[in-house]
Amino acid sequence: MIKNYFLATALAVAFANCGVLHAQDDLIKKISSNKTEGKAGFTFTRIIDLASTPIENQGSSGTCWSYSANSFLESEMIKAGKKPLPLAKIFTARCSYMDKADNFVRMNGAVSWGDGGEPHDVINMYAKYGILPEANYTGLINGATKNNFGAMQKSLKGMLDSIIKNPNGALDLSWKKHFADTLDAYLGTVPPMFTYDGKQYTPKSFAKEVVGLNPDDYVEFISQTNTPYWQKAMMMVPDNWAFQWDWNIPATAFTEIIDNALKKGYTVAWGADVSEPYFSWPNGVAFVPEHPEQYKKGVTLEQKKALFNGPKPEPAITPEMRQQALEDLLTTDDHGMHIVGLAKDQNGKEYYLVKNSWGASNDYKGYLYVSKAYVQYKTTGLLVNKKGVPKSVASKIAL
Structure with missing residues (x-):
């Protein structure tokens, strides 16, 4: 038997934008339940497997960017010889929502709103506001065990729309306090001081004294x-x-860049399109078929069965091919993940080992194997430590 793979149309709708996704955990459960067999056709051997913190689940929230880039910072801490420590992803997201709201109001609503963000937001929020251990701020209240941001984002967007209408003829300057109060109601209040290893910290002092990473060390x-x-x-x-x-x-x-970084012991924060039928979360595999244009309008049942029954030849990814997918919106900014290693399939072809934030429900317990062709074709952005950038690249950008 071969796996019954999830519908490409469901993926396209669900992952059209990580920033507006609110039922992600329910969808993943539905997708995963379609399986009829495990790990058919692929055998992976890990070559590089860098240290990272445990798999997490972003739940019903479009906070992949915060989970993936904070996971990246957690691995940066390990690389620097520090104790492994899960960082507060929802603190980063909350800080981002405050700054994003300020932009939204200043732009009179002429920018997008939602959960979404980019890896650089994690670096920027870390530099500006600091960070906490996840144990000190989870963003979960009233017994909740997973993020569920649908109601919160509806409330926040309604508030912002009302603010920019200026019903009194002038902007109510108290809006930021009301906005923060709404975040408190849904996510809990951020502790101004907290204890870690017997010492008191603020988010800023914790970032400086314990995490100890330099925001200027990262490039996108x-x-x-x-x-x-x-x-x-x-x-x-x-x-x-x-x-x-x-x-x-x-x-x-x-x-x-990724190859050089991994060989030097540095992981990479990765943003990519995951809406293609040849990206399979249940299987934990993503690659580019020889003729990807054949899948623009979806896939047949037989095509779905054949896609992941073993390694396939891949096309050379040209700049024109990649750009066309961007122009046609076939490559969109869907999801943030964390590249933590390198592996080979049974034919010797290399894939990146990718840590995801959708829990451990797939064949590889929360990880995926992604081909280099897929990365070249479907990447929207990379964030990496400058020390991981090869000289061939660094010399061209005066890094």
């Missing part, structure tokens, strides 16, 4: 042909509410 990359390579350009995706500019590089440099 994108790849597009409509702006020059080796120069900075705007990351043109709705969740880039901070209007960040990143280094634009050829897609082949993505894998050069």
